[in-house]
Amino acid sequence: MTTSEKATPESAAHAKPSSGAKLPRLLKPNVILLVLLPLFLLYLPRFVQNTTLLQAISVATIFVMFAASWDILSGYTGQVNFGHAAFIGTGAYTVALFSKYQPDVSNELALLAGIGVAAALGVAIGVPCLRLKGPYLALATLSVAGALVQLTFIYKEQLGGEDGIAGVKNVQDGAITGPLGEGLAKLVLGPLTFGGQNGFNQYIYVSYFVALVAMVLVVGGLMLLGYGKRGLVLRSIQQDELAAEAAGVPLTRYKLAAFVLSAACAGFAGGLYAQIRGTVALDLLGVDLSLLIIIIAAFGGAGSIIGPALGAYAVILLQNYYLDRASQVFIDHPELKLGSFALLLIVVLIVAPRGLVPPILQRLSGRGSPSRAAGAALTESS
């Protein structure tokens, strides 16, 4: 029974990673995007002089990390997080607090702290949420983000309340991020051109390249994970938790790990965003941000990492750049942008036959359920 079923695409999928160097099979079609997109973005500043557009792309790049980190949890394991902003904001505020109270600490160390605190929050939320599903999980995650917002009001002097915290140390001042961004900028633009820019544009270029590098690292890592054996396991949890458990998947460990990984990546992205923007405020903790990320993931296609990544570019470029140019209405009334996206999402949810979330990716497992494949994957190789 098992021997003949082993010679199926799924076994091919799980056999490959154990042979070490080869990339997971399904990564291949996406490799074009995975390699071409970063290269395209890397050389774009040489041809595009419009710094406003480049700044919008930087923000979109950050959002790619927000969306990808959400996806590895909610798209993969099906624990739909309605308060992802909590992880983002935690990373951002941690970094900001270092700038405020311990400015001598290096940017990079502050970022690491941001990751750490966010990951800790991931554990703190993940553990109680292990037992929760659907509406309960939604309410819990939504409430946590709300609680953090309340905390900023209670400790207004330290956390800033509705004013946020200003004066966050900039990426340009980072021991690693500064030279990295500047180095890449000089590489792409040429040292003379870069040097000839005013302070404002230099800051935009440095931010752009730092964000790009961070994004490639985070998304690349998440994709390797997601398209590999472990990704299969995570997906199996969403498909059928009982079956996965029966097939030998240690549920608690994987569910919690997904939470922590999601939180850590989001915290990193949030912290980096704080260093690029120079301020943190409630927009990084609020329900608007959480919904925007869900919108991005839904449009791009949850459960694929690359889907939400592309969704982020599309949505954020629309929001921060193209809509402004399309009509004055959007400049005068920026709230219409999120409102329009929300409306579009509602329409799509109603009209799409099976809904967009959770996605069902049959092609990944071929014949047989992902749960069995996952279980087999775990018991087979190390």
Next chain:
Amino acid sequence: MDVLVQGALTSATIALVALGFSLVYGVGGIVNLAHGSFFMIGAYSAYAADQAGAPLLVAALVGVGSAMLSGVLLERLVIAPIRHQEVAVLIATLAVAILVQSVVQFFYGGLERQLPGFLDGSVSVLGVNLRQTELLAGVAALVTIVIVLLVLTKSPTGRMVRAVAEDEEASVLVGVRPERVTLYVLAVGAGLAGLAGVLVAPYGVLTPTMWLLPLTQAFAIVILGGLGSIQGTVLASVVIGFLDRFVAFNVKDGSIKIGLVTVAVILATLVIRPQGLLGKVAR
């Protein structure tokens, strides 16, 4: 004593919002994240009517009416098509809430608006100095809740609603149409929330983000009381209402801390006893 008197009034107004939320879940199995939006629509519609010159009573009716209409629209357009997809409903209703927020912000801007009070001045109740508007709000809320509870327990319509809440499949067998009932319940629930919005608005401010706090309070109440249990909702409203005022009066800078306390209640309940005080085990 202040805590007792004000707590009672506060409990009544927040119970109005929570009841609607609870009924909709109990009957339709739907967690409506746009419930707070009904509260906001009630308040803003009343404001709009008032601005247009309508007398306050008419404005109040406009507020409640608009909220109910929104409830009907929400049910027909958004919820009915995706009723059985739990996650989709959650996402869609949250998106609706944000959409409504954007629309309100478009028309009224982020500036806070003020609805004039129904009554000016203050009155003393049991030795506690209260604003008359607040007393009116609490009393009106209390009366409404009693009426709703009576309808639910005594009238045929109420029996129908409870039948669907108990056992949807069985109720179909005896000739009840659950979709119809869901529609009624959503409309009524929306109306209750809208009424709360109209009553509470005069001693608060109207902003496009005013839907989030009532929603959070409704969660807290419904989770503490138990999703699906009406008695639980009423009981939990009392607890939360008194807790709200207790914190405000006895904790330093209490008014700022109420939000956090509410969320703490939610999280504690979900962790310790997810079905709440009186709830059924989760569906």
Next chain:
Amino acid sequence: MLKKRRALACAVLAITALAACGESGTTATDDPAPGASSGGGQTSESTETFKIGVFGPEQLPQGEDVRDGALLAAEELNAKGEGPEVEVVFCDSEAKPDKAIACITKFAQQDQVQAISGGFSSAETLAVLDTVKRAKIPFVSAGAAAPDIVKGVDSTGPAKYIFRIGPVNSTNLAADMCVTVTTKLTKLGFTKFAILHEDAAFAIPLVKFLQACLASPSAATKGKIPIDKGVEVVGTEKFTPSATRFEAPFKSFTDKGANFVIEISSTQVGIQLGKAWADLKPNFALGGINVAGQSSAYFDVTKAVGQLNGPAGAVRAPVSEKTIPFFDAFQAKYKRDPLYNGVSTYDGIYTLHEAATRAGALEADALVTELEKTDRIGAQGVEKFNETHDVIYSPTDPTMGLSLLYFQYQEDGSKKIVFPETLAEGNTYKLPPFVKLPGK
């Protein structure tokens, strides 16, 4: 699924590529942002337009006044015809830090302004400082009181572009209230005080200093205020800018026997507070900084008879020879009373224009040099900058450098100045009808 995603990806790349070709946004290689002091800058004759970016929360009365005060100044200056022509570019910051930063970025990249003024909340003003330094554009802050705005500012460093024309900073506001309480209010029979303040960036340093000063004015001000004995403060409570219910702090204060509550708020929450006080009629008088209380609409909503308001940055009194003409011009044009930041932004634009005229150029460093030499009479009073570019001005009390200007709402809703007596025209402070003082 895969096809859809690939299509999406191609669409995104294609759109961005199109943007690369046909974009007419700001280009990075031609003209560096004006105000950059690297190499030469731009020589400008006085025929060139002086573009000044002004930001504030346009949807709030406070921000409307920033805009209108600036526009009034520009109109008057252009009518006079001396010096460069002024063009005001306004950007709505919603008093939010990230929007304010976006405004400054827009000023620098797209509008190419030569100077910036305005701002209302301390939070948004503090947030834009990094961006201002990066863009190297002179910024005359006209609305925020937080002392940190000019922290680290000197004539040569990267922060040299930052100036503050008003209002009086938090510390001086606190000193002002301290003097009024210990000299005037105690004489009127008030014995126990409490502080009720907004949880805002400008209020926190203010309250800290006020508490120290009320305990002992001379100790806190190192002798500048020659009063040793302080007053009793029975409690301090704070509220958020979105607060609506004040029963709890009111009760706390009356339980402790306070008969005067010092209020401090800058946003519209001041209206809520006034209304709660007028409705509930607790046994204490109310007074202090209430920016919303400076507006014309305030009394209609609150009916807060007897409320004391000050130190008032915007009162129609001869603080300087320019104050009343400004007030009347503002009233005539906009049909409402200005708030304090209408006055300070008005003075900010004038100050910038005068510096530009003296410099004969609009280049950043030249403007900074001339701004430092400012010594003028504005609608706020005599205005000069100290070595950290903070404003020094002494409207009515040159010895202490404080204005000590307070008005009180009368039964008919009019505002009558009660302190200082020299400007009060015979009006005196009247106890609110529902307050009973001990021993009377």
